[in-house]
Amino acid sequence: MSSAALIDLLQLILLTITTVVVMVVAGFKRDHGLINAVTQSGLMAALFVFVFIEPTTPLQVTPLLIFDEYSLFFANLSIIGGIGVSAMAYPYFEKHHQYNEEFYMLVLCGTLGGVVMAASNHFVSFFIGMELVSISLYALIAYPLHNAKPAKAPLEAAVKYLIMSGIASAVLLFGMALVYAMAGSFEFRALAAATSAVEAGYQPVILVGYLLMLAGVAFKLSLVPFHMWTPDVYEGAPLPVTAFLATVSKAGMIAVAMRLLLNAQAFNFGEITVVLSLLAAASMLFGNLLALMQSNIKRMLAYSSIAHLGYLLVVVIAAAAVPDLLSVEGMSYYMSAYFLMSLGGFAVVSALSTAEKELDHLLDFQGLFWRNPWLAAVMITVLLSLAGIPLTAGFIGKFYIFTTGVEGQLWFLLTMLIIGSAIGLYYYLRLIYTMLQDPNPALRDDPAKQSLPAGLHLVMAAMVLAILYLGVYPTPFIETLQSLAGAF
Amino acid sequence: MILVWLMVILFAGGVGAWLAESSGSEHPRAVALAALLLDLFLVVLMLVAPDSMGLGAVDTVAQLGQRGDWLVLFQSDWIPRFGVSFIFGVDGLGLMLVALTVFLGLMALGAAWGEIHERSGFFYFNLLWTLAGVIGVFTALDLFLFFFFWEIMLIPMYFIIAIWGHENKEYAAMKFFIFTQVSGLLMLLSILLLVYFHYTSTNVLTFSYFQLLGTQLPASLGYWVMLGFFIAFATKLPAVPVHNWLPDAHSQAPTAGSVILAGVLLKTGAYGLIRFTIPLFPEASAQFAPIAMTLGAISILYTAKVAFGQSDLKRLIAYTSVSHMGFVLLGVYAWNAQALQGAVMTMLAHGFSAAALFMLAGGLQHRIHTRDMDQMGGFWGVAPQMAFMAMFFTVAAVGMPGLGNFVGEFLVLLGSFQVSHTITAFAALGLVVAAVYSLIVIQKVFFGKNQHNHRMADLSGMEFLCFSLMMIGLIWMGMYPQTMLDMAQPTLESLNVAFNP
Numbered sequence: 001m002s003s004a005a006l007i008d009l010l011q012l013i014l015l016t017i018t019t020v021v022v023m024v025v026a027g028f029k030r031d032h033g034l035i036n037a038v039t040q041s042g043l044m045a046a047l048f049v050f051v052f053i054e055p056t057t058p059l060q061v062t063p064l065l066i067f068d069e070y071s072l073f074f075a076n077l078s079i080i081g082g083i084g085v086s087a088m089a090y091p092y093f094e095k096h097h098q099y100n101e102e103f104y105m106l107v108l109c110g111t112l113g114g115v116v117m118a119a120s121n122h123f124v125s126f127f128i129g130m131e132l133v134s135i136s137l138y139a140l141i142a143y144p145l146h147n148a149k150p151a152k153a154p155l156e157a158a159v160k161y162l163i164m165s166g167i168a169s170a171v172l173l174f175g176m177a178l179v180y181a182m183a184g185s186f187e188f189r190a191l192a193a194a195t196s197a198v199e200a201g202y203q204p205v206i207l208v209g210y211l212l213m214l215a216g217v218a219f220k221l222s223l224v225p226f227h228m229w230t231p232d233v234y235e236g237a238p239l240p241v242t243a244f245l246a247t248v249s250k251a252g253m254i255a256v257a258m259r260l261l262l263n264a265q266a267f268n269f270g271e272i273t274v275v276l277s278l279l280a281a282a283s284m285l286f287g288n289l290l291a292l293m294q295s296n297i298k299r300m301l302a303y304s305s306i307a308h309l310g311y312l313l314v315v316v317i318a319a320a321a322v323p324d325l326l327s328v329e330g331m332s333y334y335m336s337a338y339f340l341m342s343l344g345g346f347a348v349v350s351a352l353s354t355a356e357k358e359l360d361h362l363l364d365f366q367g368l369f370w371r372n373p374w375l376a377a378v379m380i381t382v383l384l385s386l387a388g389i390p391l392t393a394g395f396i397g398k399f400y401i402f403t404t405g406v407e408g409q410l411w412f413l414l415t416m417l418i419i420g421s422a423i424g425l426y427y428y429l430r431l432i433y434t435m436l437q438d439p440n441p442a443l444r445d446d447p448a449k450q451s452l453p454a455g456l457h458l459v460m461a462a463m464v465l466a467i468l469y470l471g472v473y474p475t476p477f478i479e480t481l482q483s484l485a486g487a488f
Numbered sequence: 489m490i491l492v493w494l495m496v497i498l499f500a501g502g503v504g505a506w507l508a509e510s511s512g513s514e515h516p517r518a519v520a521l522a523a524l525l526l527d528l529f530l531v532v533l534m535l536v537a538p539d540s541m542g543l544g545a546v547d548t549v550a551q552l553g554q555r556g557d558w559l560v561l562f563q564s565d566w567i568p569r570f571g572v573s574f575i576f577g578v579d580g581l582g583l584m585l586v587a588l589t590v591f592l593g594l595m596a597l598g599a600a601w602g603e604i605h606e607r608s609g610f611f612y613f614n615l616l617w618t619l620a621g622v623i624g625v626f627t628a629l630d631l632f633l634f635f636f637f638w639e640i641m642l643i644p645m646y647f648i649i650a651i652w653g654h655e656n657k658e659y660a661a662m663k664f665f666i667f668t669q670v671s672g673l674l675m676l677l678s679i680l681l682l683v684y685f686h687y688t689s690t691n692v693l694t695f696s697y698f699q700l701l702g703t704q705l706p707a708s709l710g711y712w713v714m715l716g717f718f719i720a721f722a723t724k725l726p727a728v729p730v731h732n733w734l735p736d737a738h739s740q741a742p743t744a745g746s747v748i749l750a751g752v753l754l755k756t757g758a759y760g761l762i763r764f765t766i767p768l769f770p771e772a773s774a775q776f777a778p779i780a781m782t783l784g785a786i787s788i789l790y791t792a793k794v795a796f797g798q799s800d801l802k803r804l805i806a807y808t809s810v811s812h813m814g815f816v817l818l819g820v821y822a823w824n825a826q827a828l829q830g831a832v833m834t835m836l837a838h839g840f841s842a843a844a845l846f847m848l849a850g851g852l853q854h855r856i857h858t859r860d861m862d863q864m865g866g867f868w869g870v871a872p873q874m875a876f877m878a879m880f881f882t883v884a885a886v887g888m889p890g891l892g893n894f895v896g897e898f899l900v901l902l903g904s905f906q907v908s909h910t911i912t913a914f915a916a917l918g919l920v921v922a923a924v925y926s927l928i929v930i931q932k933v934f935f936g937k938n939q940h941n942h943r944m945a946d947l948s949g950m951e952f953l954c955f956s957l958m959m960i961g962l963i964w965m966g967m968y969p970q971t972m973l974d975m976a977q978p979t980l981e982s983l984n985v986a987f988n989p
């Protein structure tokens with residue numbers, strides 16, 4: 001293996017080493033602060049080695065992984081997610097929970113899965129990455145289980161996720177098998193040529209394979225109608241894990257799915273565009289409609305994430321009609337914006353919560369703006385960004401969707417997007433309004449007044465600054481994204 | 489560059505006001521006053537000595553290759569990926585509206601001076617940011633930038649209504665936001681379609697207003713794209729089918745909020761129609777003009793009738809606003825020199841008279857804690873100064889010759905008469921109905937018996953000053969409208985006032 005390949009693998013290697021170190025250290029000394037520090041420094045190191053990686057020429061390392069700017073970008077996104085989740089987990093579990101150390105090991109494993117998916121251009125690495133994320137999540141969701149008084153019902157959520165996700169993986173695997181049986185290749189790019197070489201009579205089998213894979217992916221991305229698990233699992237999981245579910249697991253999946261669609265030229269099957277459009281339209285509409293009825297913030301954010309992945313899908317669908325360049329760029333932008341918003345939003349809820357008591361009801365936020373202006377300001381920025389208001393990253397993201405949608409002439413989807421956004425405004429504004437109301441006088445020991453570790457403040461500040469920066473002066477970031485598309 | 493400073497001062501002043509609250513709840517208003525006075529100084533400088541501002545502007549004007557007299561221009565790249573740049577500029581029309589914004593900002597400050605004591609830092613922050621957003625709207629000449637400010641001005645206004653509003657503020661704030669935001673998304677879609685077609689035909693990706701002028705769209709599509717713009721602006725104006733956010737927002741907003749809403753925010757809709765909708769889509773607009781003029785006439789008559797039925801003083805004034813903005817819609821779509829001049833005059837005069845009336849209504853509510861006119865009566869004896877001011881501004885709003893509103897409405901009717909006799913005849917009825925509902929207000933509130941024995945203080949010094957300034961403005965507009973007509977003239981000429989529907 002060449003040294004260039006080793007450098008490219010450095011992020012994966014560092015994450016793996018950190019996982020092992022955490023495991024070993026926890027075996028000798030159970031110290032929450034220490035483990036958290038080790039995890040954070042491991043993740044930071046893995047994030048900052050990207051300076052040494054020069055991915056301008058894509059490099060295939062083993063048949064399984066490809067390293068290019070696209071993979072590097074999504075790997076970094078996953079690692080940032082891991083950092084955010086670890087920062088949230090520390091105040092959340094400290095004091096109220098006994099054995100916290102394995103939690104970080106699982107987060108590291110999950111992040112590793114995200115990085116693998118980002119670099120995957122092969123069915124095997126796709127599946128390995130996906131399962132790394134999923135299996136970590138089974139345990140992460142159920143993590144507060146041995147706590148005497150867990151805040152939510154983690155067992156229910158974990159079992160639900162285990163069963164549903166298991167089925168989705170099986171469906172995805174079956175789809176891969178069908179495609180492989182006909183095309184005889186696991187490698188995305190080779191699939192394109194192999195597919196066109198298959199006799200016309202057998203083409204439908206490949207199509208069915210793709211559609212089954214699509215169902216599996218749609219489950220992991222929680223697109224309507226594969227979304228049933230999302231609100232329950234989001235609500236039942238401990239908050240840092242919910243943040244992980246909403247960010248890292250989604251980013252890796254969308255990255256690999258986009259690569260598969262473009263490299264294998266799956267859009268040659270017109271049916272895929274149709275199915276994707278239906279998924280997108282249903283997600284935008286039902287995600288927003290159902291979010292309207294929630295009074296629990298976690299459930300509301302769960303449904304809102306369904307809607308946002310529906311928006312994201314519009315850009316992906318446009319890839320069938322517009323140049324890949326614009327579509328990949330738009331998808332990466334929207335994913336980054338969504339990532340920042342979700343992480344910021346869950347960080348605020350998490351800051352108010354502990355493993356024993358989660359303040360995730362709408363009424364818990366009443367008057368937050370006057371009780372703790374900083375937390376409320378973060379939340380308002382996030383919500384305005386989710387609603388797509390200018391000055392925030394969400395606006396430029398929505399602008400990308402509109403641009404690609406107009407160029408791809410997706411009128412139906414754009415109509416759904418406008419309807420969905422209109423509904424979305426209502427519940428985002430309702431939460432903002434609740435925060436602006438006068439504080440509830442019955443609220444005694446106010447959790448908004450407790451002090452938080454600097455790490456969490458740092459994460460929130462970073463998210464807010466990034467959201468505003470990307471909204472006000474996106475040019476440098478866009479230039480980076482433009483080079484991503486070179487991978488295709 | 490001076491235009492950018494206008495906004496920077498307000499943005500920074502807003503932040504400063506918020507920070508100043510920690511040192512005393514009266515400090516934010518002083519900071520806000522300082523920022524607004526500084527802006528006023530700059531605006532006056534631009535009005536009095538425009539030559540001193542145009543340093544280097546001439547070159548940029550030549551590069552952009554547009555027509556008309558631009559006093560101040562600023563250009564810089566923003567997001568080259570999408571051909572988006574900062575282009576700010578004012579011509580006579582824009583400058584008058586900017587001046588109106590800053591002036592009414594000061595009036596709103598005067599209204600809030602004695603009223604807002606709670607959370608004053610955040611209040612003045614929002615007030616100044618709204619004004620900055622509005623100035624952005626009046627000066628942006630890049631469609632992306634325009635849309636950006638169009639949305640920016642909403643959020644602080646939402647906060648003003650949602651935090652300092654009256655009993656039904658949640659509903660009103662939400663309705664206001666959703667109406668404007670959704671219509672804004674339609675406009676965004678239209679902007680993108682326009683840019684996309686310009687791109688496919690010329691291979692230049694740009695959002696610049698000057699370059700997009702004259703883009704040829706396929707005829708059927710052009711109509712729809714135009715409609716996207718029209719709906720957004722008509723919602724803001726507002727015109728009849730999409731007007732019903734306004735009575736709620738106005739009646740629930742605090743006084744300063746109502747002043748800004750009625751005086752300034754409504755004008756952004758009219759400005760958008762004059763600056764963007766018609767020049768960008770002349771053919772589609774000509775085709776649409778009869779419908780728009782009919783909508784204008786319906787707005788005038790229908791909302792005047794609804795106003796007559798209100799017992800809530802602020803709601804009544806809100807409906808009369810819609811009625812007066814109907815004249816603007818009528819005048820804009822008649823699209824000849826007189827009607828357009830009239831529309832501009834109505835915008836300015838209505839800005840003054842509506843702002844003053846909302847300040848009076850707000851002042852009354854602050855004193856007797858109700859807006860219900862059935863609870864009022866006989867206030868002439870209790871507060872004679874206030875009653876005199878109310879009389880003056882009501883008469884102005886009705887369109888008494890010698891005051892600004894008369895000039896505007898008269899010119900609109902004169903212009904639109906050349907286009908359609910029928911519509912103009914109906915619209916003119918609006919003047920009669922206006923007299924009826926206005927007299928009702930005066931009679932119910934200031935004459936008759938003071939049944940509930942309300943005692944209240946007469947105008948404070950600050951209020952008296954504000955009202956006097958607005959009074960002088962209206963008299964000037966009525967007696968010597970030539971000042972304003974001359975300023976608007978070059979703008980209107982450059983807009984190709986030629987098409988005849």
